[in-house]
Amino acid sequence: MHPRRPTRRISVGSVAVGGDAPVSVQSMTTTKTADVDGTLAQIYALKAAGADIVRCTCNEEEAAEGLARMVPRSPVPLIADVHFQYRLALAAMEAGVAGLRLNPGNIRKPEHIRAVAAEAKDRNLPIRIGVNAGSLDPALYERHGGATAEALVESALHELALFAEVGFENVKISVKASSVPLMIDAYRLLSERTDHPLHLGVTEAGPPPAGLIKSVAGIGTLLAEGIGDTIRFSLTADPVEEAQAGRKLLEILGLRERKGLDLIACPSCGRAEVDVIRVAQEAEAALAERNIPLQVAVMGCVVNGPGEARGADLGIAAGRGKGHLFVRGKVVRVVPEAEMVTALVEEAERIVAEGIEARLAAADESAAAEAEAARAEVLERQGADVNDESERIARIQEIAG
Numbered sequence: 001m002h003p004r005r006p007t008r009r010i011s012v013g014s015v016a017v018g019g020d021a022p023v024s025v026q027s028m029t030t031t032k033t034a035d036v037d038g039t040l041a042q043i044y045a046l047k048a049a050g051a052d053i054v055r056c057t058c059n060e061e062e063a064a065e066g067l068a069r070m071v072p073r074s075p076v077p078l079i080a081d082v083h084f085q086y087r088l089a090l091a092a093m094e095a096g097v098a099g100l101r102l103n104p105g106n107i108r109k110p111e112h113i114r115a116v117a118a119e120a121k122d123r124n125l126p127i128r129i130g131v132n133a134g135s136l137d138p139a140l141y142e143r144h145g146g147a148t149a150e151a152l153v154e155s156a157l158h159e160l161a162l163f164a165e166v167g168f169e170n171v172k173i174s175v176k177a178s179s180v181p182l183m184i185d186a187y188r189l190l191s192e193r194t195d196h197p198l199h200l201g202v203t204e205a206g207p208p209p210a211g212l213i214k215s216v217a218g219i220g221t222l223l224a225e226g227i228g229d230t231i232r233f234s235l236t237a238d239p240v241e242e243a244q245a246g247r248k249l250l251e252i253l254g255l256r257e258r259k260g261l262d263l264i265a266c267p268s269c270g271r272a273e274v275d276v277i278r279v280a281q282e283a284e285a286a287l288a289e290r291n292i293p294l295q296v297a298v299m300g301c302v303v304n305g306p307g308e309a310r311g312a313d314l315g316i317a318a319g320r321g322k323g324h325l326f327v328r329g330k331v332v333r334v335v336p337e338a339e340m341v342t343a344l345v346e347e348a349e350r351i352v353a354e355g356i357e358a359r360l361a362a363a364d365e366s367a368a369a370e371a372e373a374a375r376a377e378v379l380e381r382q383g384a385d386v387n388d389e390s391e392r393i394a395r396i397q398e399i400a401g
């Protein structure tokens, strides 16, 4: 991971974006914004799934009125998404939103842009300049011969210049595209040209799994380069999935503290003593239901399991008819195979209540020796080369030699 690129810090309501603020997760409601109860229910679900900021479309007067009703009841800052009609941007600000998203591709009159920026300045509200490759100003499209990275960046910087004319700088920027290489190039270029915080996203990524993969590839690459201050996965799915995925990506990259379960499992191989997929699924369901904020490993064998997953807070490795429960790589208890998942959940709850050190101290004294004996027994029975590695290596040597 590269160090995070320094950006200026802005505030979206109570959520800081940019500077050294944690990278935040955004999502967008799919309900009609005028449907206050339905939209609020979705906003609460998004917050529970990990969203820090939620955007709602403000596409008609009734939507602005809905925002006015929701703002005081929302658990997260709300941003109004405005296209085409600058008056709706003014109306959304009146509704009390914490920020706006404007698309420079479809609100183009400089006097309208300046009017919105001047009002946002008076109200001390941030605006996201949300450039989208699919709705780029046709003049820029023509001049650059398409929606290139340069064209996206120029669109954003042009809008920024119009804002600057009225002394407005409370801005974050996005240059999204559905093409992952294009959005990566555009954000890299933009990050060299401005220190405004950047909102990352692959637009119209589509349904999972492809939509998730595109988003992870684009957003993850940039975050690993230290670029990006807030993110949104744009999936064709329940937006709760967007928020969960965004949050998970930040946790995986170490950019946010783990809020929920991180279940890791070995892929299983010739050594596996248990149906790893089934045990992992059962464990994931039981632990997620209890919202256990730990990294938990399900490993197919005691030969390599505890060692390979020693970085996990807790794990279980299968032995012959047994489960070896380990904490930070140390086997603390041996349980019958049928009780593997129950024991894992019980230990996870104890770790949450008592802490890792206390659970290591409470380890069953005979467990490590029992695991070592089981390991030796498996090696004796299966041999050291159960995955036929030496055969493959010999063939490789034949081919290469």
Ligand code: SF4
Pocket (backbone or CB within 6 Å): 266, 267, 268, 269, 270, 271, 272, 273, 299, 300, 301, 302, 303, 304, 305, 308
């Ligand atoms: Fe899983 Fe053991 Fe195979 Fe590693 S060696 S993949 S822990 S079964």
